[in-house]
Amino acid sequence: QKEVEQDPGPLSVPEGAIVSLNCTYSNSAFQYFMWYRQYSRKGPELLMYTYSSGNKEDGRFTAQVDKSSKYISLFIRDSQPSDSATYLCAMTNYGQNFVFGPGTRLSVLP
């Protein structure tokens, strides 16, 4: 079993849809959870950052962490064609190791 699992997609949605992206993980030591967006051939860009369990909202993005289920989610509301990218979940245990999911490729169709 991989340390972090993520559906690779591709996921295609119409413009304006709500997108749900998810990751599961196996290491209960992870405390900090991030979501990155990566456009083709570019460096990843941090979208959301949460500590331990709970929800965090930033504009059209909401991140959820459920440590008891070892499950994290990213929701994108009112999705736009410019949201088309690969979304990577990532997590760390106080900076001792950084593990990324394989990424979900999202296409938002106009």
Added chain:
Amino acid sequence: DSGVTQTPKHLITATGQRVTLRCSPRSGDLSVYWYQQSLDQGLQFLIQYYNGEERAKGNILERFSAQQFPDLHSELNLSSLELGDSALYFCASSLTSDGQETQYFGPGTRLLVL
């Protein structure tokens, strides 16, 4: 633009060779991280340096080494290159060392080993 710079952008070399990738962190950032991204392995954490000292180690091969210099720039050395080392290599930087805040990624170096 994240403020992290990486050189070169592209590198083509042959098996068995050695290359050096360079990274300059954002102004004020003390931590530098190196990652390898390949199609089959995704983004893999290699190694982290904080203020010149090795801070954390991930899936870095023995053929690979890194260092961070007093001016905080970092170099990743890849030796005895194999075809499977072809990948995108990213550098990221952050202010502190404990992973509690944003890592800013550079544009990457695309390495092709022929």
